[in-house]
Each structure stands twice: as structure tokens, then as C-alpha cells.
Amino acid sequence: MSSYELLKRLASWQITRTIPFTKKSLNNLENALRTLSKTWGPNVMLVKEKQINKHNKLMVEKVEIEKLSVVNVLESSLELNDPSLLDKSLQMTISVNGNKKRKIEELTDDTALKEINELLDKPSFKEVEENKSLYDLCVMLNKRSSKDKLIVEMFRSTNNSFREFCVYGTKADCRKHRTTTRACNRLHFKPMLRPHTELELGDCSYLNTCHRMDTCKYVHYELDDDEKNWIYKKRRQIPPGVVFTPPTKVRPPQWINCDVRKFDFSILGKFTVIMADPPWDIHMTLPYGTMTDDEMKAMAIADLQDDGLIFLWVTGRAMELGRECLSIWGYDRADELVWIKTNQLQRLIRTGRTGHWLNHSKEHCLVGIKGNPEGLNWGLDCDVLVGEVRETSRKPDEVYGLIDRLAPGTRKLEIFGRQHNTRPGWMTLGNQLDDVRLYESDVVTLYNERYPEKPCQLTPLPTDW
Structure with missing residues (x-):
């Protein structure tokens, strides 16, 4: 029986005897009447609570059956005129409050009920308009701006030498x-x-x-x-005035051969980006020396940055240790870069030299942020690198391009680097480098003051630089 029919019957029912309602059934009936009154409004149905003989009674003061515009469904057991079934019927009352609708599972086979439920499930005109506005707003916010497009063009390869x-x-x-x-x-x-x-x-x-x-x-x-x-495909040339170029030309590669555990980082100044590939003690036989956990935590990385990013390579058990080191050095973990390792044939490595329970086919690089760095190109690259494995512990060259696109024209430092890691715009520290080469006079002065026993000379810039 629908709520319309229930209300009509209750309004026209000539009661000749007292029906023994249980307290639970009476409460359910009153709740149903309150819900109907709230749903349809006082112009259709008006109920009020009045005190009679020191007891609160729910009174139906007005019912305008011809004004009903919303149809609710009720279990149709009232047709039997059996008061004992009223409790079950009232428990199955559906309440429509805002967008929340409950369906009666027992009547899903009824065609009319299905049509009503489909109608109730449809979003209202107001909901459609709100969703459309939110969708348009998301499209507008996710659309690349002209500056974003120019930045992408700036870093696009122009030598046409890429081959798959x-x-x-x-x-x-x-x-x-x-x-x-x-x-x-x-x-x-x-x-x-x-x-x-x-x-x-x-x-x-x-x-x-x-x-x-x-x-x-x-x-x-x-x-x-x-x-x-091989015939190179010529790409469409970009007008010179359209391409954005960094305002600062970076210096040639700089490096210092040193023991990073004892080196005074304060003489180097501040950097926007730091990358480190520490020799973690991962309890494996490695072709190079390792550092203990305490030595890693004691490094004065905090002296190198006020605002900037750090890229920290981790593997195995060092993943949790790396997060702990970031916290000690004053960084918040902002992201994580994953290097998927491929072999010479560009296939996924399935037999590696690292890993205990499983062969490692990837490495992780934790990205930490400190302060509020400015001038970075956010959202230009993704967090996955696919690159070929080379010498032991050598990381993919693609990570340098990613960082240079993220922070072009800024000072960058790599710790635990080797000679093949030296790059323009980067300063590299490590114990496997060729002596010292510096192009910054202030760093040379501070270095000679701090280490007078092994002074270095200022290297002049190349004539074509």
C-alpha cells in the first residue's frame, strides 16, 4: 500500500473499536506521520504534539490528500485489517529526506515500484547544475596555461636524435x-x-x-x-620569440674530492636542489665502502638549504632509514620517485644482483621539501623513470633532466657522486673524483681558509661559456 493510500484510509477510517496498538507500533506510526509531514510540507499535512491527560500525543490537524505530489511506498499488509501486522508495515516505511532514499527489497519485482525508484534516483535539476558547474571548474583548473605550454616547449628535444x-x-x-x-x-x-x-x-x-x-x-x-x-624526421621549428629560456646560464661542472663524512658543508653556500645516493649499509657484500646509520644521521645536510628539495636514493631496509634521516635533517617527505630498471634489451630485469626474498627490479628516491622553495616547475614530469641499468650503483641519467626541468638555472649539489655524475650547473662531492675544480671565487676562498693544507685554485671559465 502506498503512503497516499495509507493516509487516505487513516483519514476516512471510521473506528468503531479500540485497536490494541503495541507501543512500538504506535511509535512507528507516529514517526511515519512525522516523516510524511516533513516531506510533503504543512500545506499537505500538518501534525503537532499536544499534551492530553499529562501525556504527549501526536495530533494530525490537517490532511490535504488532493495536494499530494510525492508518492512513498508502504508494505501493503493493512488491507488485511489485522492489527498484528501493522508493526511490520510501519517498519517498512520509506523516508525521503534530501537525497537519501531507501528502497524496499521485498517489492523490487513490482514494475510500478521500479519506475518510482528510478524516478527518485535521478538527480534533480539543481544537482545537475551543481555537478556541471563543478565539472567545468575542474576542467578549467586542470587546463594547461600558456606558461605551462611554453615551459614544456623549452625542455623539448631539439636535436631530432631520439630513436626508439x-x-x-x-x-x-x-x-x-x-x-x-x-x-x-x-x-x-x-x-x-x-x-x-x-x-x-x-x-x-x-x-x-x-x-x-x-x-x-x-x-x-x-x-x-x-x-x-637512418633518416631523421624534421620537426616543426618553434619561433625564437615563443621559446622561454632560463634567465641564468649555469656554470660548468664543479666537483670536490673529499670524505663527505668529515667535510664542512657550510663553506659551499646554499643550494636549491640536493641529490644524494648514500652507500647505505644494507647488510650485503658490496664493491664499495658503506656508512653506518649513525654516520648518515649525523651529516650536516641541514646547513646546505634553507628552502629547497632533496632527492635521496634508498633501497632495501634503507627506505625507512631514509625517511628518518629526512626528518632529522629538517625535511618533510613530499613525494617519491621510482626507477624501473631495464636491461640492455630494454626488458624488465628479472634476475638482479640485489634483493633477498625477491629480485629487485626497481629503486626508490625519496623527495623531501624544506621551507617554501620558489620558481619551481611543478607537475612537469611524472614520478616514474624507466631506464637501463649500467655500472653498480649508477643511477639513470634521466633523473638529471627531471631535476633540471623542475628547477632550471639554480644551484644544485650531488653528494656521493663519481666522475660520471658531474654535470653543468651541478657541484659534486665524493671520494672518487679527480681532485678539485671550482668556478665560484667565494667558494674557493672559503675552501682554502677551511683546508689550508690542500688549497685549490679558481678554475677560469671556458672562453665559449
């Missing part, structure tokens, strides 16, 4: 899958067949990083590139 690797690996496999006599224009590999190579053993797990390549019996590969047959 063929997914089939060798030229023979490429021709086989293309069903042609000619391989595609992408880069391919060719097997290095030596007298001791046994083809039936398959590919070496370490490929070009194998430590026993001169005696390894597995198959290794080298690049099969015919540069003279």
Missing part, C-alpha cells in the same frame, strides 16, 4: 614479424657470437653488465646500428 628501440630486438626477428625483407627504422641488437658462446644456453641474465663476459657461455648482444641509412 624495436620491440622485436634483432633485425631478423623484426623482419620475421613484419613479414617483409626489410627491418624497421628503430634501433636493433645483434648477438655477439664468440668461440665459447653456446646458443642453446640462451641469453645471459646480466647481458652487458656481466662481469665474466670474456668467458661467459651465454649469449650477449651489441647495438646493430647503421647510422648512414
